Amino acid sequence: MIAKFKSSLVPTPFRSIPQVAVLMETSRSFGRGVIRGIAKYAQANGPWNLHVHPGDLGQKITLHRGWPLDAVIGRINTRATLNLIRRRRLCSVCLVENKLSPSPIITSRTKTSAAAFDHFRHLGYRRFAYYDQYTSWGMERGQSFAEIVQAAGYDFYPCPTFGRRPAGLAELARWLRQLPKPIGLFAADDLAGREVIDVCRYAQVAVPEEVAVLGVDDDELICGISYPALSSVKLNAERIGYEGAAVLHALLLGKPPTREPIEIDPLDVIARQSTDVIVIEDRLVAQATRYIREHAREGVNIADVLRHTRSSRRTLETRFRREMGRSPHAEILRVQLTLVKDLLITTDLKLQSIAERTGFSSMEYLHRVFRKQFHITPTEFRVRNRKTSG
Numbered sequence: 197m198i199a200k201f202k203s204s205l206v207p208t209p210f211r212s213i214p215q216v217a218v219l220m221e222t223s224r225s226f227g228r229g230v231i232r233g234i235a236k237y238a239q240a241n242g243p244w245n246l247h248v249h250p251g252d253l254g255q256k257i258t259l260h261r262g263w264p265l266d267a268v269i270g271r272i273n274t275r276a277t278l279n280l281i282r283r284r285r286l287c288s289v290c291l292v293e294n295k296l297s298p299s300p301i302i303t304s305r306t307k308t309s310a311a312a313f314d315h316f317r318h319l320g321y322r323r324f325a326y327y328d329q330y331t332s333w334g335m336e337r338g339q340s341f342a343e344i345v346q347a348a349g350y351d352f353y354p355c356p357t358f359g360r361r362p363a364g365l366a367e368l369a370r371w372l373r374q375l376p377k378p379i380g381l382f383a384a385d386d387l388a389g390r391e392v393i394d395v396c397r398y399a400q401v402a403v404p405e406e407v408a409v410l411g412v413d414d415d416e417l418i419c420g421i422s423y424p425a426l427s428s429v430k431l432n433a434e435r436i437g438y439e440g441a442a443v444l445h446a447l448l449l450g451k452p453p454t455r456e457p458i459e460i461d462p463l464d465v466i467a468r469q470s471t472d473v474i475v476i477e478d479r480l481v482a483q484a485t486r487y488i489r490e491h492a493r494e495g496v497n498i499a500d501v502l503r504h505t506r507s508s509r510r511t512l513e514t515r516f517r518r519e520m521g522r523s524p525h526a527e528i529l530r531v532q533l534t535l536v537k538d539l540l541i542t543t544d545l546k547l548q549s550i551a552e553r554t555g556f557s558s559m560e561y562l563h564r565v566f567r568k569q570f571h572i573t574p575t576e577f578r579v580r581n582r583k584t585s586g
Contacts, residue, residue, distance in 0.1 A: 225418075253271065256276065267286055270292075272294075289447070294332065301458050302459055303459075320485075322351070327355045369395050372401050392407070393422050397423075439458050487504045536566065
């Protein structure tokens with residue numbers, strides 16, 4: 197049940213609406229995305245009155261004296277906030293796991309790291325590095341990335357200060373110069389990724405030719421002002437906010453708390469100039485791969501690739517499998533399906549239009565291939581990744 201307040205400062209109709217403090221940063225795209233998800237849930241299932249204060253990560257509850265409050269959602273990572281929640285017996289949901297507050301909603305570290313590894317591997321990388329600006333969640337993300345890289349049999353190079361302290365400019369520059377090249381570098385987030393790009397320029401290390409850089413969060417401002425523009429793993433921040441608000445709503449109605457955490461998968465890798473390179477030693481395969489990626493939207497097929505590369509089918513198949521671990525046809529489908537997923541998430545285009553824009557001969561063929569590849573229909577994928585209603 198929602199608490200009733202005695203304060204005469206607050207009108208009765210106002211007190212009948214849940215008052216929710218949202219402790220999420222507005223300075224970063226991830227925080228804004230989470231807030232949008234919370235707002236969408238509140239609009240569909242409320243009304244709620246959301247108290248949001250502009251700022252960065254150091255969020256705290258700041259309400260007028262006598263102001264009622266029912267619940268808190270967002271970054272609950274200070275002892276003062278925890279004490280206030282307990283003292284006032286507020287419902288609360290933490291959306292960013294930390295040592296003080298476990299979260300019922302978590303971003304899949306494994307799948308985020310796997311998305312980064314797959315992106316680099318599809319570009320032909322066989323060496324991988326990781327950089328973090330000394331954060332607890334960054335260390336966990338780095339450990340997950342290291343496990344995936346090493347399990348696949350590749351070399352992994354963490355920043356020498358990883359897990360101990362932030363790297364200084366000279367130290368980071370020295371490490372970047374000493375890394376074997378070419379190498380794919382995964383950064384804990386976009387700010388760390390941009391720092392790597394800046395230090396690479398200072399250290400005269402070419403991005404992406406020598407070090408390809410990939411961040412996390414897809415903060416369009418940070419990625420866009422990086423030079424070259426930063427590629428990034430896009431997290432499903434809106435769904436994190438939406439699902440967290442659903443958990444909070446249940447608590448407000450007196451239902452027991454969620455026991456098993458809800459794991460949210462990342463959306464995709466948004467590729468920009470910082471990873472715009474294909475590292476493939478076999479020139480025939482490199483030529484074929486680049487042609488596929490440039491013409492996937494046009495419905496490129498194996499015959500087109502063979503004409504472009506002037507090779508026999510058997511030769512291309514053999515060398516492609518040896519270099520990439522898959523067939524040219526599988527690479528065509530992979531590139532096309534990546535385009536499909538992006539359009540499903542970012543647009544309201546109907547499946548027929550998406551098929552036409554991504555090189556599929558028909559909507560039915562796209563539907564069949566998508567379901568076979570991902571074990572889910574395109575419509576189900578769109579609903580799962582763009583959830584805006586209960």
